[in-house]
Amino acid sequence: MPMTILRARDLSLRLAPLIAAGMFCLFSSPLLAADDEAPPKGAAVTVLKAAKSCFANIVEVSGTIIPREETQLRPERMGLKVAEVMVDAGDSVTAGQVLARLTLPEGGQITVQAPVGGVISASTASVGAMASGKGEALFSIIARGEFDLVGMVPTRDIQKLQVNQTARIKVIGAGEVDGKVRRLSTTVEPNSQLAQVFLGVTTNRRLLVNSSGRAQIKTGQSCGVSVPLTAILYGSAGTVVQVVRRARVETRRVETGLMAAGQVEITSGIQEGDIVVARAGALLREGDPVRAVTASADTK
Numbered sequence: 319m320p321m322t323i324l325r326a327r328d329l330s331l332r333l334a335p336l337i338a339a340g341m342f343c344l345f346s347s348p349l350l351a352a353d354d355e356a357p358p359k360g361a362a363v364t365v366l367k368a369a370k371s372c373f374a375n376i377v378e379v380s381g382t383i384i385p386r387e388e389t390q391l392r393p394e395r396m397g398l399k400v401a402e403v404m405v406d407a408g409d410s411v412t413a414g415q416v417l418a419r420l421t422l423p424e425g426g427q428i429t430v431q432a433p434v435g436g437v438i439s440a441s442t443a444s445v446g447a448m449a450s451g452k453g454e455a456l457f458s459i460i461a462r463g464e465f466d467l468v469g470m471v472p473t474r475d476i477q478k479l480q481v482n483q484t485a486r487i488k489v490i491g492a493g494e495v496d497g498k499v500r501r502l503s504t505t506v507e508p509n510s511q512l513a514q515v516f517l518g519v520t521t522n523r524r525l526l527v528n529s530s531g532r533a534q535i536k537t538g539q540s541c542g543v544s545v546p547l548t549a550i551l552y553g554s555a556g557t558v559v560q561v562v563r564r565a566r567v568e569t570r571r572v573e574t575g576l577m578a579a580g581q582v583e584i585t586s587g588i589q590e591g592d593i594v595v596a597r598a599g600a601l602l603r604e605g606d607p608v609r610a611v612t613a614s615a616d617t618k
Contacts (some may be wrong), residue, residue, distance in 0.1 A: 360607030364596040365562055371544035373576035373583050377478055379515055379533040381469025383489060383525050386518070387462075389434055390455035397423040398449040400456075407441045408524070410463065417457055418443050430456060437463045439527055460527075465519040467497060467531045470512040476502060478537040485517055489531040495521040497533055543590050544581045550574070551598045559588055560595040560602055567595070567606045 402419040405411060411432045418430040430443075440458040443449070449456055467487055471479070485497040496519075503514035517533050519525065550572075551558045561568045572587030588594065595602065596613045 360565070360609055361602075362609045362611050363562065363602065364613045365593045365610045366546075366549075366596050366613045368543050368545055368584070368588050368590055368592045368594050370541060370590055371581055371583070372539050372541040373544070373578050373581075374536050375478070375538045375540060375576060377471060377475045377535045377537055379467065379469040379471055379485075379517065379535065381467045381515075381517075381531060381533075383465050383519065383527060383529045383531055384468055385439060385460040385527060386464040386466045387460070388439065389436075389459045389461055391417070391430055391433070391457045391459070392451050392453070392455050393420060393428075393430070393449045394451055396450055396452075398428075400443050400445055400447045400449055401427060403441075403443045403445060405438055405441070405457070407438050409438045411435060411438060411459065420449055432457075432459060434459060434461045435463075436461045437524075465525050465527075466500065467517040467519055467533055469515055469517070469531075469533070470507070470510070471515055473506050473511050473513055476506075476513040476515065479515060479535065480537075483535050483537065485533040485535040487517065487519060487531050487533040489519070489525060490529050492521070492523045492525055492529070495519055495523065499535065540576055540583060542575065543584045543588060545584060545588070545594050546596060547577070547580050547582050548597045549594050550582055551600075558598075559584070560598045561588060562593045562595060562608055562610045565607055565609070567602050567604060567608055569604050 398420040400418060401421045403417075405415075405417050411417065412435045413432055415432045416429045417432055417438075419427050420430065421427055437460045438457055439460045441456065442454045443456045467489075479499055479502055481499050481502065483499045485499065487495050487497040489495055497517040498520065499515065500518040501516040506513045517535075519531075545559060549559055551560070556571050557574055559570050559572050561570050570587045573585045575583035575585045577583065593610060602608070
């Protein structure tokens with residue numbers, strides 16, 4: 319035992335000059351070396367992988383519901399008096415149906431018949447009133463009950479539209495109805511640079527003339543890399559996304575495309591599989607060390 323103690327002390331004395339000369343690293347712990355090479359510690363950030371998604375290319379049209387074709391009925395001669403009225407505004411009629419009876423000045427009666435089936439949109443006929451060929455129409459009929467949504471769209475959108483493209487239309491007071499592009503304007507309004515579009519409305523529901531409607535027309539789709547809207551930062555430097563690479567923040571300038579359901583299409587700047595900060599913010603700067611925490615399915 320005494321011999322062993324003396325040798326340990328001798329070893330300590332021999333190492334002392336080496337320690338003083340800065341050569342202690344040759345005998346440092348392997349654990350310390352591993353710590354020196356470990357990634358830097360930083361704030362925890364929620365991340366997700368940029369993934370591919372498909373976005374519908376939608377053209378929106380806001381406008382007014384109008385009759386596609388409206389027929390107005392007036393007697394052909396003067397001096398007639400309304401003797402009987404068979405229909406009211408809002409009634410559906412068939413071609414040839416008797417709408418009213420008029421009394422002739424010389425006696426006898428004639429009938430007013432619907433020239434086409436449709437919906438009575440307006441009526442001024444009342445028993446005892448005079449009927450004139452130059453006054454207000456006795457009846458206005460929306461032919462076949464057909465309506466159009468007439469709206470204006472930017473010039474860039476009119477190029478995407480084609481006759482017979484389908485549409486979903488929300489009409490105030492009537493809910494959602496089907497529609498189809500029926501006619502496109504060949505000119506634009508010079509001041510606003512808007513073009514007119516006519517969408518035929520298909521429904522059995524009662525529509526009100528001049529009610530407002532909003533249509534969505536799918537003109538195609540685009541598939542590419544997408545990220546949540548929360549991952550996008552807009553600033554003086556342009557549109558950017560913050561990416562985590564080697565435990566540090568990298569700021570990537572991106573070009574965006576279509577948007578749907580809180581997701582944004584990225585046309586350039588990042589690739590599928592890149593680790594993106596789910597909620598980008600000004601507190602994270604280029605090169606900041608971070609600890610990436612993968613977002614759960616509920617938070618994406």
